[in-house]
Amino acid sequence: AQTVTQSQPEMSVQEAETVTLSCTYDTSESDYYLFWYKQPPSRQMILVIRQEAYKQQNATENRFSVNFQKAAKSFSLKISDSQLGDAAMYFCAGLKSSGDKLTFGTGTRLAVRP
Amino acid sequence: GAVVSQHPSRVICKSGTSVKIECRSLDFQATTMFWYRQFPKQSLMLMATSNEGSKATYEQGVEKDKFLINHASLTLSTLTVTSAHPEDSSFYICSARDDGLAGWETQYFGPGTRLLVL
Numbered sequence: 210a211q212t213v214t215q216s217q218p219e220m221s222v223q224e225a226e227t228v229t230l231s232c233t234y235d236t237s238e239s240d241y242y243l244f245w246y247k248q249p250p251s252r253q254m255i256l257v258i259r260q261e262a263y264k265q266q267n268a269t270e271n272r273f274s275v276n277f278q279k280a281a282k283s284f285s286l287k288i289s290d291s292q293l294g295d296a297a298m299y300f301c302a303g304l305k306s307s308g309d310k311l312t313f314g315t316g317t318r319l320a321v322r323p
Numbered sequence: 324g325a326v327v328s329q330h331p332s333r334v335i336c337k338s339g340t341s342v343k344i345e346c347r348s349l350d351f352q353a354t355t356m357f358w359y360r361q362f363p364k365q366s367l368m369l370m371a372t373s374n375e376g377s378k379a380t381y382e383q384g385v386e387k388d389k390f391l392i393n394h395a396s397l398t399l400s401t402l403t404v405t406s407a408h409p410e411d412s413s414f415y416i417c418s419a420r421d422d423g424l425a426g427w428e429t430q431y432f433g434p435g436t437r438l439l440v441l
Contacts, residue, residue, distance in 0.1 A: 242428045244429070246432075252435050253435065254418070254432035255432075309355060309372055310357075310372070311430060313366045315366050316365075
């Protein structure tokens, strides 16, 4: 079974600063995918970034980057130069390469202080 | 690209009536779509996996006779909440997986449907 854990229910960051959201997971699979989704107040789920487990290089999308530590089963999200529009709920999720179902963490609510 | 729409965005109905929610992939084909339910301040709970041309696969504890899923085409899946009751009030979200070879593993989400049963 695959589990995803987000241990930070809430985080806060000053505008223009950097924040890191934590995510750990547990899986017996050797090949899988990891995702970070953002859910703003509109509740529209938006893909932020994804990582293939077989790739050692950390994924980056503009101000968003991940620190993927496969041995430690850790997949944290770093948001640089935080903006007010980054305020949202962030969900970490995992998917087996042979599977259909996304397994979601419980989410981290990020507040951005002006 | 990879846009998923849902209709309606919100619906209010009387107890005992049925409500249909549509999920459409607008610019890609999706053999597989997913239906989730989300309670306030909680994560997404997968209800069922919808497969085009075949029966949906329901998660444990989800009543298939209450939540009817039809995936009649490669771009449309519908969720019908039959004989809705106040406890069915929730936020329902669909997602779709692009059938294209690249990025098959990524799910794209619709904007959600808020259902209120009075």
